[in-house]
Structures are given as structure tokens and as C-alpha cells.
Ligand code: SF4
């Protein structure tokens with residue numbers, strides 16, 4: 203099967219895929235909700251990490267636990283848990299991020315009794331020596347907790363191997379992003395979206411192989427390509443995107459998404475774990491150096507600077523912010539980042555995403571108007 | 577007529593005036609800090625204020641300011657200004673009104689005194705982190721983040737080590753900004769005074785155990801200001817001693833907070849600042865007294881972790897384990913303990929769209945309470961400062977219906 207077809211199948215029917223994977227390998231399935239989750243530790247425990255994104259279904263059950271002012275991710279994840287649709291999971295990890303996820307963890311623990319439940323209470327500030335030590339301490343504790351819960355002894359060797367796998371995956375996705383940034387027509391935005399989503403669900407060993415194969419193929423294709431200066435290069439920013447349809451809309455309007463600042467995108471593969479004989483410290487170091495999420499503090503202007511740098515490096519003509527309604531960390535950052543963009547003369551479009559999105563016609567018009575302007 | 581008036585007079589808490597005087601003097605002091613060569617720190621309501629007092633830095637609380645903005649019904653205007661600056665109307669209304677107020681010096685006291693430094697403790701929410709980042713950029717001043725890992729089910733030894741280390745960093749930060757050392761003896765005194773103040777505040781709240789209760793939660797919301805803003809000062813102790821004595825007198829004389837207390841209720845979450853009068857009247861009309869709440873007790877709820885003689889060391893745990901920094905199940909346990917202690921007939925939950933850490937999880941707390949104590953619960957959807965989220969007619973109807981259930985239940989039991 204063509205690799206892209208396989209990615210598509212996983213992204214379309216993730217639960218079917220995961221159930222099959224579980225039946226075939228006997229691996230413990232562990233769900234998680236945030237890109238600060240150290241997948242390496244789960245892999246080293248012989249478990250399979252699964253990122254949850256929300257739901258495509260109507261919200262019924264979550265309504266009796268969450269008020270209307272919680273974001274669609276939190277509601278969607280809880281709905282999936284309560285409905286039993288992800289009953290194949292053996293456990294959940296809740297890294298400390300925003301206030302809503304924090305309460306989601308409590309609500310989950312009290313209402314969805316399966317497997318092990320881990321609160322990975324990471325530091326909120328990342329730029330002090332004590333926060334760095336605490337990050338390492340907490341990862342070591344997590345390593346012990348996971349080991350105990352799954353009945354395995356997580357050795358440093360296993361951890362080193364998992365670090366190798368995850369580094370290879372991150373490097374490949376970065377390579378794909380980079381080639382695609384040069385020649386956006388080599389892979390549609392929707393395909394890139396699909397590939398990254400599938401990456402957070404697939405068997406990581408197999409994934410690593412498929413991704414490096416994809417890189418080789420893309421490199422070969424790229425050899426005959428010429429850059430297309432007519433494309434309007436765009437960067438997407440925000441929490442994540444749950445609506446792949448926006449990629450073709452942007453493309454039809456003459457744009458090309460060349461990079462992003464999403465936790466299910468570039469923040470996922472940002473930075474590799476450096477080698478060294480203390481794997482937990484290495485993982486901690488990566489999480490600290492990584493592009494920061496607005497729920498964490500690494501200085502006052504890190505995100506604005508990062509997005510400015512992205513625009514410059516990627517030679518982009520504008521930034522589209524996709525912000526979830528009720529997402530506090532991103533909403534607090536937006537006005538200041540917006541100001542930095544305005545000062546640098548970079549056009550910005552803000553799309554507040556409610557579930558469901560505004561009609562396709564309306565969205566298309568907004569993208570067209572924006573792309574005309576950039 | 578005159579009798580009705582004296583009735584009301586009788587129920588008025590005499591300490592109120594003193595409280596207003598103290599708060600006025602405090603804000604004048606803070607506003608003239610520059611002239612007096614004193615430094616001002618803005619600090620979050622759950623933040624460790626004692627080191628500031630020991631260093632003679634004037635602490636200012638944007639959240640207390642937010643409450644004043646709400647109570648004086650200036651919230652909508654300031655929130656709208658923040659929205660015009662690009663801040664979403666879904667963000668905490670304290671944060672929204674403070675952010676815009678700083679730029680226009682509006683609000684009931686013409687804005688807060690400009691800070692020399694910011695101290696943000698995230699034991700109440702993640703919102704304060706983002707809010708203080710905004711202010712640190714705006715004023716271009718140093719920001720100290722006191723990071724208290726959330727205690728879903730435990731206060732881990734890893735967290736303990738981290739928070740304890742930050743106490744040293746915090747003191748070093750203050751010494752750096754002020755250019756002088758902290759006086760350790762002074763710090764010890766402030767620690768003891770703070771502890772004493774918290775104890776007194778708890779005793780004041782405890783008087784509501786009496787039937788009829790000498791005070792309501794609405795009174796507590798008002799008298800809370802000192803334990804929040806001036807914790808660690810002798811003034812607080814003197815004031816609460818006076819208030820406590822007054823409450824004890826009322827108990828002795830059989831004076832209740834409302835004319836006729838037939839039903840006792842517990843309140844959850846922040847007050848609805850702009851409708852305090854309306855709500856207290858509304859409940860009083862049903863002979864219902866809100867005797868206690870989960871909010872005002874947050875400033876003395878973690879006392880068991882404090883060693884008053886080693887305040888600085890023990891405050892790490894106390895500040896980490898306050899009401900909003902613990903799991904929903906532990907919150908429910910504390911609610912149930914309050915239901916038993918104050919012997920309440922019903923539980924009113926303010927689902928506050930501003931405050932996610934306080935409000936998300938309330939449905940589960942309600943379910944636990946209904947199951948364990950089988951008392952009627954009412955959830956009101958509103959916001960503490962932004963009046964646009966308050967629907968008077970709807971809430972009025974719901975309170976009436978809720979009180980009917982309580983009355984029926986009580987009748988059934990009697
Ligand atoms: S979208 Fe925002 S509010 Fe929702 S889970 Fe993510 S960080 Fe939290």
C-alpha cells in the first residue's frame with residue numbers, strides 16, 4: 203500500500219486502527235492530551251501513545267460535566283471517554299497545561315474508571331534552574347509511575363532506544379515540512395495534516411520507517427521541481443487545527459500553508475532529545491528548549507519572536523491564527539503577538555474556531571479576501 | 577417605619593465603617609508610595625504576601641481592585657475596553673478589567689498605583705500567569721512567578737522540593753529589586769502575625785455556625801478584604817479581633833444577620849459583585865441566610881500546613897494546597913465538611929464563566945453533594961464582574977423554585 207494511503211486510513215479510522223494494533227501486538231494503549239507528554243517514556247514501557255484531539259460526534263454526555271464555556275477539545279475528549287468509544291485505552295496521561303485540561307483530568311478520574319491515570323504536573327515556568335530540575339524530577343517520577351502501573355521495569359536502555367525512535371520521527375517530519383515548504387505542490391496541505399495526525403496514533407516503529415521512506419520519495423520528486431513564486435506563502439498559528447478542510451480552501455484561494463505553530467504540528471517535532479547518559483534529563487531539556495506553548499512561561503516575548511522568525515525564515519506573506527473559542531492561554535497572547543505582527547507589517551487573519559465552523563462559503567470569502575491583501 | 581429602620585440598624589455590622597477607613601487609608605498609602613520612597617508590588621490573591629510585608633513593600637491586589645470594579649458596576653465598560661484591545665470576552669473579567677484599567681486609569685479609584693514589580697502565584701489559576709505577563713510587558717518591570725504545581729491527588733516530594741527552592745528565589749528577587757537584605761527577624765514576626773490573622777478570620781467565619789447566624793456570606797465577602805490585602809500586618813489582627821467580638825455580642829444578644837433565619841445555605845465560587853445587594857435581599861425574602869461559602873475560607877483553609885514559627889519554610893506547602901489548587905474530589909470533601917459544620921439546607925453554586933478552575937468540575941461536586949448529603953443544589957450561571965452574563969429574571973425564577981424545594985423538604989422533615 204502507498205504510504206499516503208496508509209496515513210489516510212489511520213487518520214480517517216483511528217479507533218479501528220488502534221483496536222487492531224492492540225489485538226495484534228498486545229500493547230497497552232495510553233491516551234494523552236498535550237504535546238508536552240514524553241512519548242519516549244511510554245514507548246520505553248512497551249506502551250503505545252495515542253494523542254486525543256476531540257470528537258467529530260455531537261456532544262451529549264460531556265454536557266453534564268462541563269459548562270458551555272469550556273473549549274471544544276476538552277469537551278470532545280471527555281465525550282469520547284464517556285461514550286466508551288475509546289474503551290480500548292488502558293490509561294490516560296494529563297500533562298499540566300491549561301486550567302481546563304487540569305479540571306478535565308479530575309473529571310476523567312472521577313467518571314471514567316479504566317486503567318491508570320497519570321497527572322504529569324510539569325512546571326509552568328521553564329526558564330529557571332529549579333524549574334529545570336523539577337522537570338527532570340517529574341519525568342523520573344512519571345517513569346516510575348508508568349512502570350509500576352504497567353508492570354514493567356523501564357530501563358535506561360529501553361529509554362535510549364525510544365529516544366532514538368522519537369528523534370528519527372521528529373527529524374523526518376521536519377524534513378518533510380522543509381521540503382514541502384520549498385515546493386508546496388509536492389504534498390497538499392490536507393495530506394500533510396493527515397500525515398502528522400496519523401503520526402500521533404501509529405505504531406511508532408513502523409511510522410519511523412514510513413516517514414523516512416516518504417522523505418526519500420519527496421527528495422526525489424523535489425529534484426525536478428522549481429519554486430513557484432506565484433504561491434502566497436502562509437503560516438498557521440494557534441493551538442491546533444481540527445478542520446482539514448481549511449487547507450484546500452486556502453490553496454484554492456492561491457495560498458499555500460508552508461509552516462505552522464501548532465501543538466499538533468511544528469511544536470510536536472520541534473527539537474530533538476540530545477544524547478547523554480541521563481535520558482530523563484535529556485527529555486526534560488528538550489521540553490524546556492522546545493517552542494513554547496502559551497500555557498507555559500519561558501520569557502515575555504518568546505512566542506511573538508518565534509512567529510516573527512517563522513515568517514521570516516519561511517518567507518511567508520501572512521499569518522492565519524486559528525484560535526479555539528474559550529482557549530484562555532492563546533487568547534491572552536493574541537493581542538500582543540498581533541501588535542508585533544502589525545509593527546513588522548505582517549498581515550494577520552484571526553479565525554476564532556467554534557464547533558461547528560462557520561459555513562464553507564463564508565470561510566472561503568474570508569480566506570480569499572485575506573490572500574488578496576497579502 | 578421607624579421600627580423597621582431600627583431593625584435594620586440593629587443588624588448593621590458596626591465594624592463596617594472601620595473596614596472602609598482602613599481600606600481607604602491603605603489605598604492612599606499605596607497611591608502615594610512613590611513620594612514616600614516605598615516600592616509597590618502587584619500580587620495575585622493567593623500569592624505569598626508575607627515576604628513583601630517583611631520587606632516594607634506595599635502589596636497591591638488587582639483582584640481586590642477587580643472586586644471593587646465589579647461592586648461599583650464599572651466592569652462592563654472596562655471589559656469592553658479590553659475587548660477593543662483584542663482580548664476575547666471569554667477571558668476572566670478581573671483580568672480584562674485590570675488590563676484595560678491600567679491603560680486608562682479608570683475604575684472606582686482612578687486606577688491602581690503603578691507597580692515596581694509583579695508577583696504571580698499560579699496556585700489559583702493559569703489565567704494569572706498570562707495576565708501578569710501582559711502587565712509585565714506593559715509596565716516593563718520584573719515579574720516573579722511562584723510556581724505551585726497542582727495537587728490533583730497529592731503534594732509530591734518533587735513539588736515540595738521545587739516550591740521550597742522558590743522561596744529562596746523569591747526572597748532573592750525582592751532583595752534584588754529593593755537593593756537591600758530581608759530582615760529575618762522581621763520576617764518571623766510577619767509570619768506569626770499572618771498566622772494569627774488567618775486564625776482570627778477562621779474564628780470570625782466560624783461564628784456562622786450559630787443559629788441564627790450573626791453574619792452572611794455577603795458580609796464575609798466584604799470583610800474578606802483585609803485578610804487578602806493586609807495579611808501579615810497588626811492592623812488585620814486588631815480589626816478581626818473587633819469583628820469577632822462584635823459577632824460574639826450578636827450571638828449573645830440573639831441578633832441574626834437576617835430578620836428571620838429559617839433556612840441556611842452554602843455558597844460556592846466568587847461573589848457576583850454587582851448583584852450582592854439584590855441577591856442578599858432575594859434570599860432574605862425567603863428567610864434564607866447564606867451562612868458560609870467556599871471562597872472566603874480559602875484564605876485560611878490551608879492553615880494546617882503552616883508552622884507559625886517556621887513560616888517561610890512551611891508556607892511552601894500551605895500555598896500549594898489552597899482550595900483552588902486541589903482536585904475536584906478533595907474540593908467536594910471540603911464542601912461536605914462545610915455542609916455538616918454549618919448545618920445547611922441547600923447548596924448554591926455560582927457557575928462563573930470567568931473562572932474555569934473554580935467552575936469546571938462543579939457539576940461533579942454537585943452530584944457528589946447530592947449523593948452524600950441529599951440536599952437541594954442550585955447552579956446559577958453568571959460572572960463575577962461582567963454584568964452582561966447575568967440574567968436577573970431567569971435567576972430570580974430559579975431561586976424561587978429552589979427555595980420552594982427547600983421549604984417542602986424542611987416541612988417534610990419537621
Ligand atoms: S485549546 Fe486551549 S483551552 Fe483547550 S485544551 Fe488546548 S490549551 Fe486548553
Ligand code: SF4
Pocket residue numbers: 639668669670671700701702703704846930931932933934
Ligand atoms: S477569577 Fe479565577 S481565573 Fe480569574 S484570577 Fe481569579 S482564580 Fe484566576
